[in-house]
Amino acid sequence: MKRGGHMPKPLYNHNKMKSGFQADRMTGSSKIRTRAKKLRQKRSTGYMEAVKQLDVNGCKMTTDQYEQLIQVMDEEFADIPNGERLEGIVAKCYLGDEFEVHALDLIGNIIHHYKKGEAMPKNLERARRIAQHGSYAYIEVYQSMLIAIRADGSGSVIN
């Protein structure tokens, strides 16, 4: 991701990333149904805590911390048959007044805190407004939908 001003560096080599979200060979309407049902299920406490660290650690997150986060995410979605990739997570940023949201871009392996008016990658930009709302802990960004996750781990789907 290239943007003017502060340019976040990829946290580590993309090739090394263990991807928990690559499409597997499972297809079929039952898998789609199962996937949709599981994506609506409550997120675990461990997962919620891990995502919170995005704001706590900011851009100072180390590679190890990042890998740990990805591992937690892999475990959370392990039994979900794939069809669509989780592209990123966007949440309200509490680092300071000048910051609006922060985002974990899973495609570019980048964590960045966005200031007011600073543009985000196109696929994550659509989550900006709802991430700022304050009623949701964070927003999961998929190719064809957003899932707004509340503090209790329950989610709402936005198609």
Add this chain to the structure above:
Amino acid sequence: MSERVISQANLNGIERSISSLGRQMDFVSSMVDTVQNQVATVDKRVEIVYSDFCRFVDMYRQKTLLIETRQEIESVSRTVEKEFGHYETIRRHAIGILQASDLEVIKKETIYNVTERLMLDAPGYWLAPALVALAAWIMDNKELADKALKEAMKRDDEKTSLFFSLVNRRADRFDSATLWLDRYFGMQDPYKMERKITVVLDGYANGIYGPDAKGMCANKIKRWIQELSEKDGFIEEQREQWSKALGNMQEDSNGEDYPILVNKSPTWSELSSVLQWARAHKKIGSYFKEIFDSHSNQKGNLKEKTDKILMNLVQNFDAKELPKRLELKRLSLIIEEQGNVDKADKRFDIEAKAYEEYEDFSQHLTSIALASEANGAMKNTQKLAISLSKEWIIDAYEDLTAKKRSKVPNNVVLKIAEWKGSTTDGGNETQLVSEMKDHMKDKMEKKLEDVKLEGKHWGMLITGICLAGYGLMVMNTILILIGLIGPVYLFFGMRGLEPKREDIRQYYDGIIEDSEKVIKGFCAEVVDFFCEYEEEDAYYEGVRSYLMGISPHHFIENDDKKRRMILNKEGA
């Protein structure tokens, strides 16, 4: 030569004439401006008259439509009375026979004779042989009762089973009631059910059934919902349905509180949409609270409640009457919506599902939840249906709210003529005013640059000089005079430039002043808008919590305690 000498006085005269001509041209020009303004005023008035006229025509059309609709309702009601009036007689007899039998004030033979006559009045109608069977049962004539019962079951097995389930329950014959109910359940397919399932839900929600039957109902309902949930796309369909129903609770926003946003902001349609949904939270909360806070209007003893459900069963669920009932429903919705056919049709699309002959069980639940009266369901049943549909309702509500929240615009745009500005929260008024002024000043400068002498002025000057020069050469006074027109024309042209420039400056000063007011108003409205939006949006959490707290068990009346007390007393 001497005739050609023009005196100074004559030249002065010519100059005065040209000045006068110039003044008259100015006068004509100002008259033209006045006429233009008057034309603009007349234009505005004509527009007002036109829009008033259009409104009048719409009102007239609506009134006429309402009158025609009322006449249509009367006509359809008369047709229903003519074609199905005799059914009504038989229905009244059903309860009459039961109540008369309770009181033992009428001879059994009389009851039997009446039912015999009913058989003749309504060939093909299931209730007639069912009443004969009932009368035969009261008279203790088993052979006749069996025969009549077989005929009733042949005509409509499900209704007959339900009827006798309730009749037996009314007579405190729990085992028989449970058997008949079990028989009815055995005929049910959760994917394709008739509306009369409402009767079972009425009985269940109002505590009509004994413990065995109640347990059977609870298990059946649970199994049906589980079975339906496993079907592909089922849950999504329920959410979609509830999403539509909740969406229909929004009211159109006419934007009267935000006139500048309505008229000057291209972002208004998005703002209006999110505000409409935010305002709907209160209405949705009130809708459900009204239902759940209302006390059951089914007070009375068990017999009274059972009679009401029986009446419901025999009155509301006949397929032959369905088309006419649908027609009546649509017409009455048009009356309710004051002639707004589009709105009426939208409601009809949802409420008509309540009249569909065959639907899956969840659709019946939704229909009862949204339009209990149309389904002939009781209040408690509506509460039960909503609580059984709770998960789908909450999902739909949450999803719809999240979607609307994601559509709140990041920037609100203001457009004044060709200038556009934007704000995120109405807090950058000074910046907007400054940008607007810069834009207008640029435009003004460009316009001022265009105010200059035109080609014709220079042409006239050159032509005039040439003519005058030639006139001097040939000493032709007339030519000299004509040539002088050129410079004079140029002079008056130059004199006219400054007033035009002044007009332009004044015009843009006026625009800037007006635009500044618009920007101030715009920023104020944006602040007010987001204040209102946040206030209304905050109702969401309360409504959500309320819905989460609903449980099916709260709304099932329990007659068991009373029964246990009676049994204990009897046993003692």
